[in-house]
Structure formats: structure tokens, C-alpha cells
Amino acid sequence: MYHPQEIEKKWQEFWAQTRAFEVTEDPSRPKFYCLEMFAYPSGHAHVGHVRNYMIGDVMARTMRMRGFNVLHPFGWDAFGLPAENAAIKNNLHPEKWTLDNIAHMKGQLQRLGISYAWERELATCLPNYYRWNQWLFTRMFERGLAYRRRSNVNWCESCQTVLANEQVVDGGCWRCGTTVTTRELDQWCLRITAYADELLAAAEGLTEWPEKVLTMQQNWIGRSEGARVRFPLNAASGGKVDADASIEVFTTRIDTIYGATFVMLAPEHPLVEQFAAEAPDPAEFRARVARFRGQDRTARMTGEVEKEGFDTGRTATNPFTEEPVPVWIANFVLGEYGTGAVMGVPGHDQRDFEFARNYSLPIRVVVQPEGETFSSDDLAAAWDGDGVLVGSGPWSGLPWPEANRQMTAEAKARGTGEGTVQYRLKDWGISRQRYWGTPIPIIHCPSCGMVPVQDEDLPVVLPTVTEFTGRGDSPLAQVPEFVNVSCPRCGEAARRETDTMDTFVDSSWYFYRFCDPHNDTLPFDPATVAYWGPVDFYSGGVEHAILHLIYSRFFSRVFRDIGLVTIDEPFTRLLTQGMVLRNGAVMSKSKGNVVDPDDMIASFGADALRLYVMFVAPPEKEVEWIDTGLEGAFRFLNRVWRVVEHLSPAVRQASGVAGLTFDAAERAMRRRTHGTIRRVAQDISPRVHLNTAVAALMELVNELYAFCELRGVRPAGFEGEASAVVARPETAAVLREAIEGLVLMLSPFTPHMCEELWEGLGHRNGVVAAGWPEWSEDAAREESIEIPVQVNGKLRGRVTVPVDAGQDAIEKAALAAPTVSAHVEGRQIVKIIVAKGRLVSIVVK
């Protein structure tokens, strides 16, 4: 009988005792670094997590059997708000809450039998990890990659902290969903924009990443080529003022500048306040600006917010036409993109067009398709298609892409502008006004300014705060022993930075720490990453497509530039696994639809659970959890167990297949065995179609049952029957080959059961030592094949021919088949197509 609970316990203990999955660098063997995104220790793993970890485990176990030195570690993304919120709610220290959760979840994962190198386990909330966040931060500070600036930031009222742009999802906080508001704060930023071009360009080399993720990253970086152009500002009285008072705009279409009939400023633009002060009614001016600013990003997103603006009363000079154009403030111009100012070209930009129509601003046509004549009066929409310049002075007649190049050069020559590249990507704000995170290792000294904490003083350890109210400033600001320090440079009294780092800092490099997790002189020994890096196979949720995955690519480059790693990209192959739903919704405690893996293990065993989540759908796809599916997986494992147990004595006595001569049924069985070995190997890697790999193994088992039945070695319903006696040595050898292959191939999916069966088959050293079974193309080759025959595109019959039959023989056989000849007789054969080994197609008239 198959008793998963006993078997699983036995093998889990065995793996732990023998340190089965611990590894060291071994240059003599190819390495394989297999990683699943580490876990936030929320307290309970659900089957969605299980699915991700299973995908990695199947890969890791398979690659081990193929002879790779496999690094497969696991750890905890252990800083973050829920711990602090739990502390506020339950009066528990975040550290206790976090470590308790880790202990519980670790137990859950261990009961699943995942082949992790647990000795490399790390938790980002421990000083021996976050110390290196601080170390890296000081390196970035020294290089100008970490800097502080006052800026408008996204603020989550519920989390009481700042959010990076990437962390605002649909206008709400990525974690709690609360509507994000804007605040002006001093913020620590990481200069990811310094790598914008490289991150974008290198994405093309990530050929083993899903297209979807690459596209999302490209859109997020949002590179656009254009020009900055300065419109000299005219004095309030109308006369010109000196040249350095100008409004700089960014445009991708400088070729349309003859159609620029006005200029627009974002409500956040620095000149706005100056204009307000000079306005006849400054209060009213400011009120109108304030109203636009109040239309925050959320309001703008829910439905089209009307394009609004007002004339500042000032004018600027269009540097190409030399005409004065009015300067407006417009609510749809973004302060944080480009220069915060744009030229209004209503004839060729739909937004400007709508704005101009609203306020009766002049519309001018300066580009039109050749052979057409647009009139600005009856233009129904802006024309942004191809065309040739008109009414554009010396550039009239030029096609627009060419005009764009020439006019950019002209602007540069005149000193009125220059070509530039603009990114949507902004620097990454990492300051968080919360407790449970990495302290930023900076000391503010009244005389020396911002001074990084010296390496020898790292880590800056989080003080033990006992009271969490969730209100007011950063909790760290309320700990005088922490805040009050002397300046490392001058020794004067100074104040320690009280912001902590965004937890995405932690997850941006943990994959390198796994290579050398206990190093206490460096984040990692470069030699270890040189051996293990990059991660060969990385799997996790697609929700990290532009957060974690772009930050990690950035950090990798920083480590490279510091000289710790030599590779650019951290993840060679990325698999984004689909979520597991129940009742059509993501599993969550609040919805009460969580499937707890422990319950499933108690009922059916970890192996059945593992097999089911691998079989139910391709890894990338979202799936609905179905209880009966798990039962089916359990049923299959019992079926495997029975046939192997029943045949075990015969298999143990059987010889190898070498030198034997087999009958037709034996050859067919071997064909299935070898064909399955080939197919499953390819399905697991490179294809990672784990569901079809399982299906192939099920087919092998079905064939095995049929073969046994044929050979009379399996009485019907052999539960509890005596073990089979196989008289014919050839049959026994074939059974051995099939059974052993089956057990080995299934072992990455259901390792406990397969180790047990493998041992029962008389092997001492486990499935990894046995290696992935080899297939023989000869044994897998079909002897004869059934070929479908079509007449006029319709299936009319099948013929069986030897696999090496020639064109003519196949054609003859096809025509001779009675079901075919019935459709051919009396008609004229136009043509016969023989797709060798696949199909015969006969065309008749």
C-alpha cells in the first residue's frame, strides 16, 4: 500500500541528514543556478506559492540528474509593512512576528520536499544581510548614484510612507490599494536613470524572457528621441527680455514648430509662481493653479478629465517663426516629464488640438500628405501622419522625418535648442518613513553635511522599538539613542538619518548573496558569483515584471561597476508563473478561499499535491484549483505504486536488455519507454511544458498496464495479490527498463515516492546518482506507421506501411485501401501528395 505520509517523512529526514542538496563550487561540473522568487513571510504558504516552488524544484531535480551542479536556495523577503502593522495591531514586535512566520512557512516548505540548500537560507531582516544593503548604499552614495532631493512624492496615507512610481498601481498603493496622494518630502533616490539606456538596449539580449515582460520594461523606461527647444520669454510689457529667461520645451516633433501657436506650462512648473506674483490678481491666479494641481493622477485617470488651462498673460517667442506666442498653464501638461513645458501645435497633436478648440487658439497646418491641401478651419482632428512640410519657411517641401533631423541641427546651430533623449523612467525613491526596514547609513552633520557611515561601523542596527502607533514620523526618529550620534568626520554632535530603505532594495541582489551567504567581509566573494552567476532559471509572479525585475537588472550593473561581478544580466531565463485561483479569485485570507498545502498533504501527501499542480496546466497559465484534480493525481500515484510494487521482484531479478531478442509486444513496450524518455526530457527542459511531461508519464503507465495484461503478469485488481512472476527473461528485461525509467523520470515531480520505489527496486544510492535515463533512438523508432489518406482534403482511410517504405509503396498502398478506392474509382487522379511519414493526399476530378 502507498502511505505517502510515512514515506515523505522518511525521505525528508534522509535528505536533511545527508545534506543532499547542499553544494559547493565545482569547476569540473557544469553549474545550474535555479531560483524561485523568495517569499514574503506572511505566515502561511498557499498552493499558489507551492506551484512556483514546484516549477523550480522539478527543474532543479532534473538538472541534478543530468549531472549539473545545482544551486537551489531559498530565503525570506522579511522586511516590510505587514510586520509593522501586525505589531501595531497585536502589540507584537515585528521581528518576533516575522521570525515566527518564517519558522512556520519553512516547515510547510520542508513538508513539500523541495530540494533547497537550506544551509544558504537568508532573511533580509537580519543584520548580516541588511548590513550589505548599507554597504552598497554607501558605495552608491560615493558614486553619486544615491542622492537626496526634495520632491513631490507618492504618499500612502494608510501605510504612512512614500511609494516609488512603480509601486503605484491604478492610482493606489501596490500593497494596500489606498489612493495615493502627493507630498513634498526630502527623499533618498537611486539614480536608475543613469542606466536607462543600457537597461533598454540590453533587454533585447534577454531572449529567454517572456516577450510580455520585456515589452512592459521597455514601456516603463519609455525612451523617446526629440529636442529641447527654448522659447525666449518676453517681458510683461511686451518687449523682449534677456536670452536666459526662456521656456524650455521638449518635443519629438520639432519639424512642426512653425505650427506652434502657443506654449503650455505644467501647473508644477517653476515659472508659474513667478507669473502668479506678477499677475494682476495673484490670489486668483494661484487658486486656478491649485485647482489643477488638485486634479491628481487618480482623478485624471478615472475618465477623461477635460483639458483646461488659462492664459498667463505673458508671451514667448517662437524661435523659428520669431512670432510672439501666448504662454498658458494647462492641466494636462505633466510637471515631472520632460521640461514640464510643451509647445502647443494644435494642427498636429490631438491634445493640443482639443485645447486650442476649447480656447479658440489659432490652428496652423504645417504638415500634410503630398497632393492634399488641409485647411485649418475644417480639420476634424490633428494630423499626426506622414506628410510634407508646408508653411514652414525654408523647410517647406521636406518630408517630416528629414525635416526633423535638419531642424534639430538648426536649433543647435542657433543655440536655441538641441537633440535629446527623454525617458519616462524616473529615479527610484527609496526613502520609507517606517521602522521595519534597512536603516539608511547616513549621518547628517551640521558642518560636514551628509556623511556615510564608515564600513567598520556597519551594520547600522535597527534599534529595538517597543511601541508602534503607526502615526507621526518615522518610528526611528523617536529613539534618541539611535538618532543622536557624533559625526564620523568631525566628531561634532550629529543626527542619524531615520528613513529606512524600500524593501525592493533587499530583493534587488539577494540572488548574489545566495552564492556566498555567510560572507562577513563582503556582500559575496566575487569568485562565487563568477561560478554560480547568472541565475539560469528564475521563476516567479509576473507582478514583478517592472518592479523587482528592473531593479535587479539595475543593481547587477552597479555591482558590475563596483567590480564585484562581471556579468550584466542577473537572470538568463525567466518564467512567469500563473496564479492559482479558487472560485475565480486569487487566494487570500479575506476571501476565505485559501487552499492550505498542509491540509492537502495530510489527505493525499506532498507528492500528489506536487504532481497535481504540475499537471493541471502549463506553468505560465493561470489555473483554477479543483479538488477532484488532486484526487486524480493521487489515484495515478497509487497506480504507479501498485504496478512497481507488484513487479518489483521480477524486475530485481531481470537482466539488462543488451543482447536479447524481443518479440513484437516487447519491442512495442520498449518503443514507448524510450519515446517517453526522450519526450519527457525535452518537455522539462528546454520546453518547460511540465504538464505534458506528466501526461507522457501517464501514458507510459497506461501502456505498462496493458503490456502486463497482455503478458498475464497482472491479475485484474491486483491489490494485495502475490507479486508477479515473469517467466520470459526478455519480458522481464523490458519491464525492468520501463519500470526503472518510469521511477527515475517521475522522481523530479514526486521525489519521495520515487526514492522509496527506487530503493525497493534494489538500488542503494538514490535517483540522483542513477541519473536521467538514456534513450535509444533505435529502440524508440517505429517499425510500421499508420498513415492517413485524404481524398480531396477529406480523410478517407488509413494504411499501415513499414516505416522505411518508399514514396511509391506508400502511394500504392493508399490507392489500394478499399475505403480510399471507393472515392477514387471512376474519377481522374489529378495529383498525389505523399508527406513522408505523415499523410497521403489524393486529388481527384
Place this chain on the structure above:
RNA sequence: GCCGGGGUGGCGGAACUGGCAGACGCACAGGACUUAAAAUCCUGAGUGCCGAAAGGCACGUGCGGGUUCGAUUCCCGCCCCCGGCACCA
């Protein structure tokens, strides 16, 4: 609106390079075993029509066209669903 992915039986899914659509599993039905049930083993099944049956015919991969001896697969046009981005100048 733009970008990406997808639409196949009652259900999850398979079909790798244009070649038998529906592998494998779930659910279902029938049979064997059993006093009976469960479990197990075997068998059946896309839909419709004809036939007592073996079997035959037609239709069938979101919709409409096209290319081809042959299309789930390629091309054109459209519909719907999911994900991402969204006044980015």
C-alpha cells in the same frame, strides 16, 4: 487609445516545422470483481444525422474572407476575454 497574450468537447488542457483535431486528466456512462458499496481493473464517449450492427455521411478549434492537395497553425478584416501602459508632448 496603444502594447502584449489568448479564444479548441461538460471541465482543465494537448496538437513541437502547415499534415489523422480533442493526447493526458477530471467529471460522466457501461462492464468485471463484490451479498452490497467503496476501492480497483477493463471499455465507451466532439456534435448531429443514417444504420439492428459493423459502419457511413455531414458539421466542427471566436466570426467572415483568402492562400494551399491540406489551415487550430500562415495572410487580410472583425468580435470577445485577460494582462500591462495610458494626456509621456
